Amino acid sequence: MTIQQRKSYLIQVGAFLSQFKSSGIEKRLDLACNDPFFDQMLEQIDMAVHYNGWFTRENVLFSLEEWDKALSEENLEKWLKSYNFQEESKTVGLVMAGNVPLVGFHDFISVLLSGHKVLVKLSSNDKKLLPILANYLVSINPEFSDKIEFTDGRMNNFDAIIATGSNNTARYFEYYFRNKPSIIRKNRNSVAILTGNETQEELKLLAEDIFRYFGLGCRNVSKLYVPQDYNFDSFFNAVLPWAHLMDHAKYANNYDYNKAVYLMSEFKLLDNGFLILKEDPGFGSPIATLFYERYTNKDALLETLQAERENLQCVVSQDLMESEVSYGATQHPKLWEYADNVDTLTFLQNL
Template identity: 45%
Template sequence: MNIENQVLGLIKLSDYIRAYLAKSTEEFNEDDSEFELLLKKSEIENPWFTIDNQKIAFQQWANLLTEQNIRNWIKDYSVSQISKRVGLILAGNIPLVGWHDVISVVLSNHIPVIKLSSKDKYVIPFLLKKWKEFSGDQVEYEFVDKLENFDAVIATGSNNTARYLEYYFKNHLNIIRKNRTSVAVLKGNETEEELKLLADDIFQYFGLGCRNVTRIFIPEDFLIDRLFESFIGYKDIINHHKYANNYDYNRAVYLLNQDKFWDNNFVMLKEDDKLFSPLSVINFSRYSSVDDVKKFITENEENIQCIVAKDELGFDSIHFGEAQNPGLDTYADNVDTMKFLEIV
């Protein structure tokens, strides 16, 4: 396969997505109408994949897959001279969550053998079809119901599923990903704009991604009301029936248990040391010393995907509002997928 044609095809795909997003339905051609129909089918079968959230994911990828970004990303990696079959078991918690693995395998000159998530089974096949078309048939891939005849595997699942996958694929080169989540550390001097951007890190995609913040560290004198004020832009999230069901259930549990929590009618804040929080709940804790926060993060490092914080706090962190905007060289579980694919 010709890597240069694949790169050019991927750039054209990005341009196509960008153009599609800019059109009104009256301007759609046949391909655009097919694409729009797949988005609607995805939302019908998986209500978490709203049309708006899917289009947010497409816009992020269109912005990311520029020629400069792609070439800067792949220039430091060697391309395999022999194409191998790399099994991909894709997740479906947020739209296009498996797309990075797919393009990584293709641009490493391997063949992705893809087991789609039942929650996200329409859009990736369409994107691959268009990429193949734009690259002059220089993209090879295969969709399967069960992985067989492969040389390596990249799989994503829950912690329980990961134990099974690790055993099942123990004789193959593999990357097995587990549950992760993200945290935010506030200093107390954040602007209102920064806190509104933190709301994006929490609520985008309903909080279902590993890069969504589920735990916040705040100074001892920080006012909880400041968080609720910054969240108000997401108040309509409660109108989504699946989110509302989670909110109602968790609120009822806390009331029955007489747990202390703060509530603004669409999200709850709970003072809790747990890293993971239920959907519609954000755990928080107060700190007197940043060293205590660093100790917690170090102890839970394998379960944390990213840290949102000000640079001055001294964490290896990202800026507010950037949790769902990783670069091409940002890898799930901090395992370099492209390096792995060099040795397949």
């Protein structure tokens, strides 16, 4: 297959995903090999929460819809235009995370687009969705059957590895895969810088950055930087539409637990009944908690964040720094916005 052919098949995957939207699910009659895979995906959308309590129908549909948007011909052309791939014969192992639905799909399509073979070890938290899309690819072009393999056991016979995990598992990955070309991803968090001049609309967009996927993604904002005299009233008003998260038992349990722990430790908290704000120098706040830190000098803050860039995935702000992410955009990454700012396709091209 040429790169243009591989791209065309991914566009068909995007068309398949276009049937599953938060606004409604509607089966298309113009798609090849659609019937069995439509039914499988429909079943998994409803069943996902039983395998992973965080994978609500709303969040699974959100993920599928985002991938539908991403896999357009225009986006794929823009992403791939600066690379030169041939048909390759290397096997690339993927060790995937499972914190949000289809979190490893970008690595999966990157390997296939590069012409390599992919050997996938799925997270136990996200084992159902990706195989459906892989089987759909094989159904529309059987050549993919020699390009895609899944394994539950020990990974063998691979030439390079892309592995995602916690800081602890990353140390294991770095040792275990030390003799292979690799991309090893560790814990990262995202932060937002507020100035106090944000509109209610901007703060509502920020709420999406905080609460989507219950805050479990590395692109979710887990900490705010606010001016010394910042008043949180406008922020709390803007995030009120997300109060429904307390209807989700796992989120509510985390809220209750973290609040109890903080109160017993006599930490000073701000609380609106579904989100705890805790002043803390760290980046990674627990579920239902958002850390915040006050600043007095904007330039000094930007220097601090620059020094911490290896620990940060996104910095959300408005006209403060070159690599900032706009309010509401963290959960809508473009294909060319790589995790950890590591160009996956260049890595694959150079194997």
